[in-house]
Amino acid sequence: MTTARAHATAPLRDDRRVVLVVAILASFVVGLDSSVVNVALPAIRDELGGGLVVQQWTVDAYLVTLGSLILVAGSLSDVFGRVRIITWGLVVFGVASVACAIAPTGEVLIAARAFQGVGGALVTPSALALIVAAFRGAAQSKAIGTWTAWSSAATILGPVVGGLIVDGIGWRWIFVLTAIPIAVTIPLVRRIRAEVRGGPRARVDVVGAVLAVLGVGGVVLGLIEQERLGWGAPVVLGALVIGAVALAAFVPWELHVTRRTGAPLVPLALFRARNFAVGNLATLSIYGALGMVFFVVTLFLQEVWHFPAWAAGLATLPPTVMLLLLSTTVGSLAGKYGPRWFMAAGPAIAAVGALLLLVAGEDPTGYWWSVLPGLVLIGAGISVMVTPLTSAVLGSVPQSEAGSGSAVNNAVARVAGLVTVALAGVVLGGELSVAGLHRAMVVMALLLLAGAVVSAVGIRNDGVPDRT
Helix, strand or coil, X not given: CHHHHHCCCCCCHHHHHHHHHHHHHHHHHHHHHHHHHHHHHHHHHHHHCCXXXXXXXXXXXXXXXXXXXXXXXXXXXXXXXXXXXHHHHHHHHHHHHHHHHCCCCHHHHHHHHHHHHHHHHHHHHHHHHHXXXXXXXXHHHHHHHXXXXXXXXXXXXXXXXXXHHHXXXXXXXXXXXXXXXXXXXXXXXXXXXXXXXXXXXXXXXXXXXXXXXXXXXXXXXXXXHHHHHCCCCHHHHHHHHHHHHHHHHHHHHHHHHHHHCCCCCCCHHHHHCHHHHHXXXXXXXXXXXXXXXXXXXXXXXXXXXXXXXXXHHHHCCHHHHHHHHHHHHHHHHHHHHCCHHHHHHHHHHHHHHHHHHHHCCCCHHHHHCCXXXXXXXXXXXXXXXXXXXXXXHHHCCCHHHHHHHHHHHHHHHHHHHHHHHHCHHHHXXXXXXXXXXXXXXXXXXXXXXXXXXXXXXXXXXXXXXXXC
């Protein structure tokens, strides 16, 4: 890997175990919060009122701030240090969680959820950047695999534990639940003795930060709100236009800042690294497909086959369980043999799984011979692909810019999922049916195959893996 050749000694080598635990716990917090809130929405509506709007914005306020600030957070971690930024993010997230737990009105809850998104944005790129700073070569791939596996446990535990808490002691306690890992993680962060930053910079690229927030935030807001208000609503059109204009201005501005000060918000030179550029292109296609499949299949199970919510949740767990079981092993193998063929084979396997769902019909018992084996193959494909993809992208950038690299990849993945979910109505033909499910699975399979081809042609297995 490029970083292995460029940096013989990991800056956090002596703190590697603590770094891995911190990265896992920090990401677990963000993932747990995302997965537990959905089960609490009916109880929140019953107590705070506000109807569907409050329910939607309890989820969306978090997504808007998280998505719009993640590029800025990646730059901040390069400028001020990974340890410092992840600490700030955990503190913000913890304070916001307490505010959510005691929120007296729906408006206060929505504001607190937006504040949680700020904390999530600070944590997300810094967690992976810490792993990049602490590990090298094959050890880095294995560590990313372990991080992926354990972070995925939040998706499994969230709906189950959240449901028990909501039914047992009330929805407010789910936000107390998300604060518990933070109380454990912050003391561990303080045990990390070294700090890693991208080197001295004159200042933060403020204009670039504003353009990134308006660009990503506008697109995310427009895509979220179009489902409720429609494409022609002034809020939706305004947000999408502002987002598009800001993103169009972002690249020229970053080129200008690069020439003038050498300190852009996102170093565009990162895209000169073949694996970074190709990896993000593959991410756009693959994560767009994955965003659609989980959205469509979950709704299909409930609205067409009439599964209760808890049963639909359990029925869609196989991919997450596969990820939990296989990610560490795949990470080790990818570190040994390189990411290219794992990134090519994984999406192809998942595409076969998507096509298996074409067997699903009107009979719910078809779950056992269509949806279940399809989801298992999708899970196997994700497990084969996700750790090598992360390793290829972050392994191709200098360690000093790992925060920005991680933020870019996270932003691409999140926006890709939002775009495909926003366009799901077009694919489904306006209503969820067996025919709509089949169309969505064909589109998903094509996107996955595109990601497989891009990876097979574009990704390189650079260098001899460093096993330190």
